[in-house]
Amino acid sequence: MSAKKKRNSPIMFPKATLERLKMYHALLQEEKSEYISSEEIARKLSIKPEQVRKDISYLDYSGKPKVGYHISSLVDALDELFGTKLRDNIIIIGAGHLGKALANYKGFVNFGIRVVAIFDNDPEKLGTYVGELVVLPLKDLDRVIRRFNVKIGTICVPGESAQKTVDLLIKKGIKAIWNFAPVILEVPENILVENMDIARSVLTLKHLLDRTPTGKIR
Numbered sequence: 001m002s003a004k005k006k007r008n009s010p011i012m013f014p015k016a017t018l019e020r021l022k023m024y025h026a027l028l029q030e031e032k033s034e035y036i037s038s039e040e041i042a043r044k045l046s047i048k049p050e051q052v053r054k055d056i057s058y059l060d061y062s063g064k065p066k067v068g069y070h071i072s073s074l075v076d077a078l079d080e081l082f083g084t085k086l087r088d089n090i091i092i093i094g095a096g097h098l099g100k101a102l103a104n105y106k107g108f109v110n111f112g113i114r115v116v117a118i119f120d121n122d123p124e125k126l127g128t129y130v131g132e133l134v135v136l137p138l139k140d141l142d143r144v145i146r147r148f149n150v151k152i153g154t155i156c157v158p159g160e161s162a163q164k165t166v167d168l169l170i171k172k173g174i175k176a177i178w179n180f181a182p183v184i185l186e187v188p189e190n191i192l193v194e195n196m197d198i199a200r201s202v203l204t205l206k207h208l209l210d211r212t213p214t215g216k217i218r
Contacts, residue, residue, distance in 0.1 A: 017055050020047070024055070025078040028071050037068035084112045089148040090178070093165050094156030095120040095128075095135045098180055102154060103130045116148045141172050151175045159183040 013021070023045055028036070038052040045052075056062075056069070059077045063069035079085050092099045095118050103118045117140075118133050120126065125135045136144065144150065153169040155162055155177060162181035169177065176192040179185055187193055 013058055017058060020045075020051070020055050021058075021078060021081065024052070025075070025082065028075050028078070031071050034071060035064070035068040036071055036074075038063070040068070082111070084110070087112050087114060088152055089114050089116045089150045090152040090154055091116060091141075091144060091150050092118040092154045092156055093120075093138075093169070094118075095122070095125045095130060096156060099154075099156035100130045102156065103133055116150065117144045138168065141168065145172050145174065152178060154178040154180070155185075156180045 024041060027041065027044060038049040038056070041052045042049040056074070059074075059081065061069075061074060061077045063074075090113055092103055092115060095103075099118060099120075103115050105115075108115065115133065117136055118130050119136050119138055119141065121138055126137055128135050151174065153166075153174040153176070155165060157165050159182050162179070162183045163185060166177055166179075166185050166187060170187065170191055175190075177185065177187065177194070179193055179195045180198070182197055182199055184195075185193055
């Protein structure tokens with residue numbers, strides 16, 4: 001049986017475990033059967049069954065012997081862990097190609113995320129539409145953040161503008177930064193930052209691919 005956990009649960013998950021739990025969550029969303037075993041999860045994700053069982057044990061959740069995990073209940077436990085049933089409003093800074101793509105991404109709704117505004121300081125972009133959103137000037141940040149109780153800011157600006165932009169967001173009350181700019185940001189200890197470095201990810205793939213002749217990385 002899964003234990004109910006709040007968003008601010010004191011339980012700390014190892015980063016690797018948290019990343020695998022995300023994989024399990026995505027996999028289980030596609031499953032049509034009622035139960036699934038750790039062996040089946042492991043086979044589909046090319047990891048060891050023992051690792052699957054260890055990861056899921058962090059949820060204080062256990063399956064049935066010889067039957068496996070009840071998929072619906074396990075998904076509920078993972079939903080609770082990741083807060084997907086709680087809605088968070090986010091804003092995007094930067095109405096370039098990446099910012100527009102994120103603003104138009106329909107899959108956020110599956111994770112309790114809603115993009116409520118997109119901002120830019122380019123006069124030619126202000127007032128244009130990105131989907132149903134109008135590109136707003138940065139002077140409207142305070143109004144939007146307060147109105148929609150925004151805690152997460154997404155950075156899609158050039159590297160040279162990123163730190164200044166983040167400083168402004170923090171000053172306006174943003175508590176978490178989703179950073180797509182290719183720079184290391186300096187933020188107070190109480191501010192969360194998730195870096196999405198596209199160039200670094202590609203270099204990692206190239207490095208691993210050169211060392212795995214079959215092209216399959218385990």
